[in-house]
Amino acid sequence: xxxxxxxxxxxxxxxxxxxxxxxxxxxxxxxxxxxxxxxxxxxxxxxxxxxxxxxxxxxxxxxxxxxxxxxxxxxxxxxxxxxxxxxxxxxxxxxxxxxxxxxxxxxxxxxxxxxxxxxxxxxxxxxxxxxxxxxxxxxxxxxxxxxxxxxxxxxxxxxxxxxxxxxxxxxxxxxxxxxxxxxxxxxxxxxxx
Amino acid sequence: xxxxxxxxxxxxxxxxxxxxxxxxxxxxxxxxxxxxxxxxxxxxxxxxxxxxxxxxxxxxxxxxxxxxxxxxxxxxxxxxxxxxxxxxxxxxxxxxxxxxxxxxxxxxxxxxxxxxxxxxxxxxxxxxxxxxxxxxxxxxxxxxxxxxxxxxxxxxxxxxxxxxxxxxxxxxxxxxxxxxxxxxxxxxxxxxxxxxxxxxxxxxxxxxxxxxxxxxxxxxxxxxxxxxxxxxxxxxxxxxxxxxxxxxxxx
Numbered sequence: 323x324x325x326x327x328x329x330x331x332x333x334x335x336x337x338x339x340x341x342x343x344x345x346x347x348x349x350x351x352x353x354x355x356x357x358x359x360x361x362x363x364x365x366x367x368x369x370x371x372x373x374x375x376x377x378x379x380x381x382x383x384x385x386x387x388x389x390x391x392x393x394x395x396x397x398x399x400x401x402x403x404x405x406x407x408x409x410x411x412x413x414x415x416x417x418x419x420x421x422x423x424x425x426x427x428x429x430x431x432x433x434x435x436x437x438x439x440x441x442x443x444x445x446x447x448x449x450x451x452x453x454x455x456x457x458x459x460x461x462x463x464x465x466x467x468x469x470x471x472x473x474x475x476x477x478x479x480x481x482x483x484x485x486x487x488x489x490x491x492x493x494x495x496x497x498x499x500x501x502x503x504x505x506x507x508x509x510x511x512x513x514x515x
Numbered sequence: 516x517x518x519x520x521x522x523x524x525x526x527x528x529x530x531x532x533x534x535x536x537x538x539x540x541x542x543x544x545x546x547x548x549x550x551x552x553x554x555x556x557x558x559x560x561x562x563x564x565x566x567x568x569x570x571x572x573x574x575x576x577x578x579x580x581x582x583x584x585x586x587x588x589x590x591x592x593x594x595x596x597x598x599x600x601x602x603x604x605x606x607x608x609x610x611x612x613x614x615x616x617x618x619x620x621x622x623x624x625x626x627x628x629x630x631x632x633x634x635x636x637x638x639x640x641x642x643x644x645x646x647x648x649x650x651x652x653x654x655x656x657x658x659x660x661x662x663x664x665x666x667x668x669x670x671x672x673x674x675x676x677x678x679x680x681x682x683x684x685x686x687x688x689x690x691x692x693x694x695x696x697x698x699x700x701x702x703x704x705x706x707x708x709x710x711x712x713x714x715x716x717x718x719x720x721x722x723x724x725x726x727x728x729x730x731x732x733x734x735x736x737x738x739x740x741x742x743x744x745x746x747x748x749x750x751x752x753x754x755x756x757x758x759x760x761x762x763x764x765x766x
Contacts, residue, residue: 334608334611334613334639335584336585336608336609336610336611337585337611337613340585340587340611341589342588343586344586344587344589365723367641369635369636369637369638370635371633372635395573429710432682432710432711432712432735433710433711434637434711434712435517435736436637436638436681436682436712437517437518437519437520437560437561437712437735438517438518438520438560439516439517439518440516457518457765459590459591459593461638461681462638463637463638477516478517482547497591499589500557500589500590501589501590502589502590502614503589505589506589
């Protein structure tokens with residue numbers, strides 16, 4: 323099993339590497355196209371601001387490579403948001419893998435949403451063994467709207483897509499690497515896809 | 516629904532927990548990693564490690580500790596104490612810390628908040644504020660609450676939000692160590708003034724204090740040390756009590 327984490331200079335990747343290590347897998351950090359193309363599983367991490375992350379993605383050429391991948395790809399947090407059509411954050415055009423817009427929470431609620439929230443309407447093998455209403459850890463100010471590609475929804479101000487799926491592409495707004503045993507199960511499910 | 520968070524805080528000196536921790540069945544209660552794992556298993560939602568080492572040598576062992584915690588613990592954690600530059604934060608995040616907390620260094624040079632939030636994102640910048648109420652007015656204090664300033668708490672809280680802080684960790688010097696409850700009035704004011712999450716700190720003594728700080732103080736999270744370390748309040752029991760009182764918590 324060859325798991326790689328896309329290295330484009332955006333994100334706290336150490337936690338993701340350690341999470342796979344706890345599951346008994348070595349996830350390698352790389353931006354080498356050959357390594358990426360031959361990987362069994364690809365992790366697309368990201369924290370920080372959308373437009374600057376997109377710029378870094380373009381500089382590394384990954385914006386072209388990622389949509390062409392055929393193996394399972396998992397975008398986490400900002401990684402997931404960059405896989406969408408568009409983000410209000412920095413007026414950023416995304417990779418268009420998920421046909422959905424990313425918007426900012428309004429000030430009716432505290433922004434960022436920070437902490438543990440529940441996931442519902444689970445419909446994907448990614449959630450095998452995970453229950454409706456289980457908790458995941460989230461930290462974000464922007465959210466993907468609820469849409470046909472949503473495989474999980476979460477409620478904060480409104481119902482939004484906390485996980486997305488389109489063919490071999492998966493995206494999660496929460497941090498499975500920080501979401502205790504439930505998060506570990508999700509990563510295990512992803513490996514076993 | 517987003518849950519209220521329970522956060523044990525561990526004081527670290529030279530890579531070891533200080534003030535003693537009274538957990539039964541622990542191989543090494545002085546090892547922050549062993550403790551952190553225990554807390555994660557017991558239902559803590561997050562952890563804070565506060566480095567109180569005074570020396571450069573002590574600071575270095577902190578990096579090693581952060582790396583080991585990140586390797587073994589599957590819940591988020593914040594690291595604070597002596598952080599004053601972009602390089603400090605970069606190092607800690609690279610070791611696997613999820614957030615950093617800055618305090619005196621932000622007061623001395625408020626631009627640091629802007630720099631950190633634009634480089635690493637607001638989500639990892641916690642601004643810790645120690646304040647003391649004097650004649651009805653809350654003033655920010657530095658260096659663990661020992662040095663008074665003429666900066667008003669509520670002005671400073673608004674400023675740190677505007678500068679890009681992702682969260683405020685507010686400690687009332689009047690309440691800290693008393694075990695008489697959190698500073699709920701000030702917390703509720705803070706919560707209405709800013710639109711970022713507030714962590715309540717200082718004064719936890721009973722389970723009711725936690726319920727009050729969520730219901731009356733409108734806090735998003737509550738932090739405590741000794742009541743958890745000495746087993747006075749088991750986290751699971753606390754959460755059951757909070758649930759009984761209508762507070763949304765994670766099990």
